[in-house]
Amino acid sequence: MAPAxxxxxxxxxASQEEDITMDDAPVAPQEHEDEEGEEVAGxxxxxxxxxxxxxxxxxxxxxxxxQAASFQLKEEDHTLGNALRYIIMKNPDVxxxxxxxxxxxxxxxxxxxxxxxxxxxxxxxxxxxxxxxxCDVVAGKxxxxxDGYMNSEAGKADQPEA
Amino acid sequence: MAPFVQxxxxxxxxxxxxxxxxxxxxxxxSTDFPGHxxxxxxxxxxxxxxxxxxxxxxxxxxxxxxxxxxxIDAAVANAFRRIMIAEIPTVAIEYCFVMxxxxxxxxxxxxxxxxLVPFKGSPQGIREWLKWYKKPAEDAPKDDQFNTxxxxxxxxxxxxxECTRNPDxxxxxxxxxKAYHNAHVYAKDIKYEPFGRQHKYFSxxxxxxxxxxxxxxxxxxxxxxxxxxxxxxxxxxSDHAKFSPVATASYxxxxxxxxxxxxxxxxxxxxxRCFPRGVIGLETVSEKEAKAGTPxxxxxxEKKAVVLDAMKDTVSRECLRHEEFKDxxxxxxxxxxxxxxxxxxxxxxxxxxxxESINLLKAKCQKLKSALDDMNV
Numbered sequence: 001m002a003p004a005x006x007x008x009x010x011x012x013x014a015s016q017e018e019d020i021t022m023d024d025a026p027v028a029p030q031e032h033e034d035e036e037g038e039e040v041a042g043x044x045x046x047x048x049x050x051x052x053x054x055x056x057x058x059x060x061x062x063x064x065x066x067q068a069a070s071f072q073l074k075e076e077d078h079t080l081g082n083a084l085r086y087i088i089m090k091n092p093d094v095x096x097x098x099x100x101x102x103x104x105x106x107x108x109x110x111x112x113x114x115x116x117x118x119x120x121x122x123x124x125x126x127x128x129x130x131x132x133x134x135c136d137v138v139a140g141k142x143x144x145x146x147d148g149y150m151n152s153e154a155g156k157a158d159q160p161e162a
Numbered sequence: 163m164a165p166f167v168q169x170x171x172x173x174x175x176x177x178x179x180x181x182x183x184x185x186x187x188x189x190x191x192s193t194d195f196p197g198h199x200x201x202x203x204x205x206x207x208x209x210x211x212x213x214x215x216x217x218x219x220x221x222x223x224x225x226x227x228x229x230x231x232x233x234i235d236a237a238v239a240n241a242f243r244r245i246m247i248a249e250i251p252t253v254a255i256e257y258c259f260v261m262x263x264x265x266x267x268x269x270x271x272x273x274x275x276x277x278l279v280p281f282k283g284s285p286q287g288i289r290e291w292l293k294w295y296k297k298p299a300e301d302a303p304k305d306d307q308f309n310t311x312x313x314x315x316x317x318x319x320x321x322x323x324e325c326t327r328n329p330d331x332x333x334x335x336x337x338x339x340k341a342y343h344n345a346h347v348y349a350k351d352i353k354y355e356p357f358g359r360q361h362k363y364f365s366x367x368x369x370x371x372x373x374x375x376x377x378x379x380x381x382x383x384x385x386x387x388x389x390x391x392x393x394x395x396x397x398x399x400s401d402h403a404k405f406s407p408v409a410t411a412s413y414x415x416x417x418x419x420x421x422x423x424x425x426x427x428x429x430x431x432x433x434x435r436c437f438p439r440g441v442i443g444l445e446t447v448s449e450k451e452a453k454a455g456t457p458x459x460x461x462x463x464e465k466k467a468v469v470l471d472a473m474k475d476t477v478s479r480e481c482l483r484h485e486e487f488k489d490x491x492x493x494x495x496x497x498x499x500x501x502x503x504x505x506x507x508x509x510x511x512x513x514x515x516x517x518e519s520i521n522l523l524k525a526k527c528q529k530l531k532s533a534l535d536d537m538n539v
Contacts, residue, residue, distance in 0.1 A: 079241045083240075145218060
């Protein structure tokens with residue numbers, strides 16, 4: 001294990017250790033876990049400039065498995081929570097998705113994902129991707145509709161003069 | 163796997179409607195999720211979404227626009243609305259340094275009022291060049307109080323007005339506007355003091371100025387004066403409502419009025435009066451419609467109620483209170499038709515606000531995506 005491990009990554013590993021007591025938890029990824037833990041510790045030594053990436057914004061809450069996990073997102077609320085819940089529920093591999101804000105005065109949002117197939121983390125990742133695609137479609141359609149409307153309005157305004 | 167089942171068009175339309183009854187509301191939640199309807203495909207498909215999603219504009223004035231988003235889920239529409247209200251940054255006055263205030267309005271009340279004044283300025287300067295202001299450390303020595311104020315994060319403004327008697331006013335003049343100078347202090351009296359590189363971004367048309375010059379800030383009488391220096395910074399609506407770029411950003415669902423059985427003659431007139439003007443119209447039943455076997459049989463030439471423009475309806479449910487319309491009308495709303503109304507306070511244009519809300523939602527996802535990729539799981 002990396003000596004310079006951060007508190008948070010230690011917590012995550014602790015939750016993983018809990019997991020291996022369950023029969024379906026894979027043992028092999030454990031070592032992989034440690035490698036990545038090292039990477040995070042390395043990052044902490046040389047913090048990137050962007051403030052948002054300084055601290056880990058997503059953590060996995062203890063007690064999860066690969067296919068069923070709760071993620072804790074910092075500085076997020078119903079704005080992203082509900083939209084993300086919707087788009088993750090649209091994924092046919094997802095058995096359950098729900099979100100909650102455990103306490104109104106803490107800027108934390110928990111999102112629970114259980115899958116039939118694939119990992120919960122992949123489902124979350126796919127959800128974020130899908131939501132970004134959705135944003136692109138909405139932005140594109142909105143601009144076309146606005147330009148069309150403004151042109152037709154300009155046409156209407158011109159007509160009486162002509 | 164068996165091929166997917168396609169629901170009929172009528173079934174699709176039925177599923178879109180939220181029922182509004184006299185005392186209850188039905189079918190509120192979305193059901194377009196995989197596994198809800200056996201055999202149907204409801205998985206996310208960006209192409210399918212692009213085909214079905216529609217935007218229609220109703221109004222697009224500079225600071226007030228209205229448009230419909232059709233075919234989107236409430237979760238996402240609400241995210242856009244919430245972002246417009248609470249997460250799009252604007253510039254507003256955050257710090258007031260009261261040098262002198264002899265008016266009757268107390269310092270703290272005056273400063274609170276000043277903070278709420280909306281400002282406008284070069285969009286490029288405010289959105290791209292201006293950065294977030296960082297508070298100095300709590301225990302910073304007094305001399306270092308402003309060591310985080312720079313031209314790229316602080317806008318300096320001053321308000322320096324003194325009320326004096328107008329020597330040219332007629333004797334016995336009672337109108338304070340004529341009898342005194344500066345009896346009323348308006349937003350336009352707040353003057354922008356550029357410093358550093360600010361003149362490059364905020365000069366001429368793009369200068370920082372109150373969006374509405376005629377906002378009344380205080381009233382004074384001769385001998386009273388106000389002298390305040392202010393710092394405006396960038397902030398978001400979730401911190402304080404003064405930073406919110408919108409007066410209102412709201413949506414409502416498109417109403418549906420379904421007249422299931424004929425409403426005729428005097429009843430039709432009464433029915434039309436149950437709705438706002440322009441929602442229900444009266445038409446004459448034609449000979450063709452009154453053929454034998456139709457619901458209008460034998461009513462040719464009578465007036466019937468028809469729905470002209472359901473969008474104007476407020477869904478007051480007044481028509482459900484009258485016995486004569488019982489079982490003749492069904493009210494509802496379309497679950498995925500959002501009529502947005504975005505009213506800006508003057509720093510952003512309304513349509514840009516919505517586009518920015520999309521950008522911010524996307525940026526949020528992007529940031530979390532990279533955080534997720536970095537996560538050691």
